Amino acid sequence: MENLEKQIAEILQQRRADAFERAARDYETAKRDEVFARLDFDTRELTLKTSFVRSQGKPDEAGEKKLARLEKQRDAWLKERGLSIHPVFTCPVCKDTGFNEDGTRCECAKKLLDELIKTRSRGTLPPFTFEQNDIDSFDCRQRETLNKAYALYKKFAEDFPDTPVKSLIISGEVGSGKTCLMAAVGNALADRGFTVLFTTAFMFNKKLLEYHVSDLQTKANILDEFLDADMLMIDDLGTEQIYKNVTLEYMYDIFDSRFAQGKSVMITTNLESDEISDRYGERIFSRLFNKRYCSYKRLMGDDLRLAGSKKATDD
Numbered sequence: 001m002e003n004l005e006k007q008i009a010e011i012l013q014q015r016r017a018d019a020f021e022r023a024a025r026d027y028e029t030a031k032r033d034e035v036f037a038r039l040d041f042d043t044r045e046l047t048l049k050t051s052f053v054r055s056q057g058k059p060d061e062a063g064e065k066k067l068a069r070l071e072k073q074r075d076a077w078l079k080e081r082g083l084s085i086h087p088v089f090t091c092p093v094c095k096d097t098g099f100n101e102d103g104t105r106c107e108c109a110k111k112l113l114d115e116l117i118k119t120r121s122r123g124t125l126p127p128f129t130f131e132q133n134d135i136d137s138f139d140c141r142q143r144e145t146l147n148k149a150y151a152l153y154k155k156f157a158e159d160f161p162d163t164p165v166k167s168l169i170i171s172g173e174v175g176s177g178k179t180c181l182m183a184a185v186g187n188a189l190a191d192r193g194f195t196v197l198f199t200t201a202f203m204f205n206k207k208l209l210e211y212h213v214s215d216l217q218t219k220a221n222i223l224d225e226f227l228d229a230d231m232l233m234i235d236d237l238g239t240e241q242i243y244k245n246v247t248l249e250y251m252y253d254i255f256d257s258r259f260a261q262g263k264s265v266m267i268t269t270n271l272e273s274d275e276i277s278d279r280y281g282e283r284i285f286s287r288l289f290n291k292r293y294c295s296y297k298r299l300m301g302d303d304l305r306l307a308g309s310k311k312a313t314d315d
Contacts, residue, residue: 004116005221008098008109015096019087026083039074040085046070105221110228117195117229124198125190125233126183130154133184135177142299146177149297153181156295157188161230165295166259167288168266171273172299178268179235185266189231197229205240208250212243226254230263237269238279248281255287272298 030036046067053060078084089096094106135146149170156163168185170178186196199207204226211222226232232254242248258265267288269276273296277285288294 023087027085043070125186128180128183130184166264166293169296170268176299194230196231198233201237201240212246233266238271
């Protein structure tokens with residue numbers, strides 16, 4: 001999984017560099033004009049004089065007023081020609097640093113994170129939609145169960161986020177159709193503009209370990225993508241290694257935080273409900289299977305990747 005924080009930092013750094021480069025280029029262009037050159041020289045010279053006088057505790061009111069007039073004339077000259085000798089940042093609030101003066105994350109960085117997650121949703125989600133559901137063409141035992149599940153989860157995707165269901169767990173054997181069903185939900189939500197973070201249990205666990213071993217400054221935003229996405233999807237839960245003091249602790253924190261905020265989690269797993277309880281413990285189990293907001297489906301049947309198509313058989 002790519003480090004979104006690194007991407008954001010690189011984008012913001014480039015924005016700042018571009019702003020300073022444009023300002024330097026505009027200044028070089030402006031200096032070629034004699035009118036601007038004189039205004040700029042007079043402005044800079046008077047700035048030094050008034051600053052020195054002010055530092056001595058003797059403000060020069062006449063000088064300050066003259067300086068203001070010169071700056072206004074210089075800025076007007078620049079504006080008429082579409083130039084700026086000061087960096088014009090994409091975000092004037094944080095000046096493209098990504099952080100406010102009090103150290104909190106700027107709204108521009110949050111928006112950028114959402115945009116990157118949306119882009120990644122398309123990049124990581126399996127390309128399967130509700131419209132591609134052709135389970136009726138397969139000769140398999142779970143046809144009726146899957147059709148009901150598709151109808152149920154299509155309704156969920158249409159109602160999202162105004163639905164009481166926040167924890168969606170699809171359990172089933174290998175090839176039972178779990179991941180395709182999850183992908184259909186994810187792509188439907190992405191089509192509606194929601195941020196969907198799709199990951200495997202292995203990669204999710206890897207990110208938890210990265211967070212655990214990072215220093216305080218580095219770990220600050222590592223897990224933000226799992227907390228901020230409108231929908232978090234984890235495929236194949238139960239296949240990952242359990243790291244002591246890492247997996248269960250941080251997994252619980254993420255689930256607990258998301259449910260507390262009314263955000264959704266969707267999981268596919270080969271494990272049955274009692275096996276999930278045994279493997280992850282009562283705290284995580286109670287969060288995932290809370291009757292107030294949990295939808296649990298167990299898909300029993302054939303491996304669809306091996307099951308024959310009725311259409312092919314008829315042909």
